[in-house]
Amino acid sequence: MTPPESARSLAAAPPLGTAADIARSVRAGERSAREVVDAHLATVAANEAEVHAFNLVLADEARAAADVLDRRIAAGEDPGPLAGVPVALKDNLCTRGIPTTCSSKILDGWCPPYDATVVQRLAGAGAIAIGKTNLDEFAMGSSTENSAFGATRNPHDPSRVPGGSSGGSAAAVAAGFVPISLGSDTGGSIRQPAALCGVVGLKPTYGLVSRYGLIAFASSLDQIGPFSTTVADAALLLDVIAGHDPHDSTSIPEPVPSYSDTLDRGVEGLRIGLITELMGDGIAPDVAARVREAAAALQAAGARVGEASVPAALLGLSAYYLIAPAEASSNLARYDGVRYGLRVDAPTTGEMMTATRTAGFGAEVKRRIMLGTYALSAGYYDAYYGKALKVRTLIIRDFAAAYEHFDLLLSPTSPTTAFALGDKTADPLSMYLNDVCTIPTNLSGDAAISVPFGTGDDGLPVGVQLLAPALGEVPLLRAAAVLEEAAP
């Protein structure tokens, strides 16, 4: 389905370096924000047609915002730690007056009446949104093929998927369209596309980043986090978006440390455990080899590396594909043609709702709504949903036991490198199996990061996952910086 000439790599470094580089030069007056935005929009114009990272490019809005920023700098103001930095936003983050679709026909044309808290914080730090990125519809998928607006391509090989569901945000960074972007991670939707696209992707601790304005998929699992080309940029972006928000009742009401300030402290003395259960069947040998090399690199840098056991991790996949659809079936009940988005007219309200939902949702979303409705229905609740919640307890217990012996854990991010478009779309279960290494962290609510570490036998990027207990982002990012330094 892909013409052979499009198999060339479109991966590129962002045109003006990292977010940290850009912010420094813009704050120092060495570059204008307008010049920065124009340079990035030029890379988008050159390759976006082949990559399809964006549902919407905000070229005019970004140029206008850059001009405002430049006038503020000329007036002696400091616009903040992300001054002039172009960012891409996953299109499930609400942007006031700007279409927000979740890559679903059911929200086609909807313009939110408010900004997500993370969107406000980015603007407050001087960042400039240059587009809304493609995703699997309502963030349900692992390949960004379940989008109502067409698939995103992996910049390293456009015949392959970028992963998902935040595939557009990962591809936008890997193609050099932006130095940083935001995604959301419910079962691996930041870390898996980061791994497949060869960029850094962080899922923060549940509650560390406000979910206000993130359109809900599975509310007890969803978390917003950064994509970047460097660990330092991930820390810089986390510094901006982390912290309590009264608009999100699940946001942790505690002060947050600086993640950037402690990045260079290394891993000397840290205890890091390789999760044996996530190194066995189903993990491609080339991916497992990179993870072992990463473990050796951490050991060489002074960490004490051993083998860790999290037996319940392997139950995570089954539990997740009961819990997440159950929560989704409830969350997506709001799309009924009454308050926003699509309405398909019918004589009665009940018929209108059915007609609207039938026309508006794609196949994967319908599948998950039905799976969740079934798992919650009378007679099956205890056997499926109730059991899955107990497995969640087992996973939390097993992680807690592992963290008695280790400060951090290590595993693959994804079992394989990027697969071909169309490879897994006919068999949903084969798609779900991609998430086996990332899901346990969502169920436990802890933090994890994917760092690029070499390539597979096919020459495509491999991501290594580091995991930390809740609010362990400081040592997590330190170890990630060491891995980045040691990466082949």
Add this chain to the structure above:
Amino acid sequence: MSERITRDDVAHVATLAKLALSDAELDEFTDQLAAVLDHAADVEALDVADVAPTAHPYPLANVLRADELAPTLDRDEVLAQAPAVTDGRFLVPAILGEEP
């Protein structure tokens, strides 16, 4: 596989979820949902009678804000996004057996 979830179960669930499925979709979804539930047999088979369930990773009691006036969304801006409105309210077709 089909004993895990029948075609009638899928049709019933679709009705509950307000989704209209074609015959072909019913067949396909029955097979696909059965495959996922088969995979979940590992969870179903566990003896976890003495394990407490976890619904949420961050145990929170009720979170209340101070009872003070604060800005809310603008009504007109919200209603401007609705498919149909009347007199500052959302408008829907007939309900509760009214004549359309």
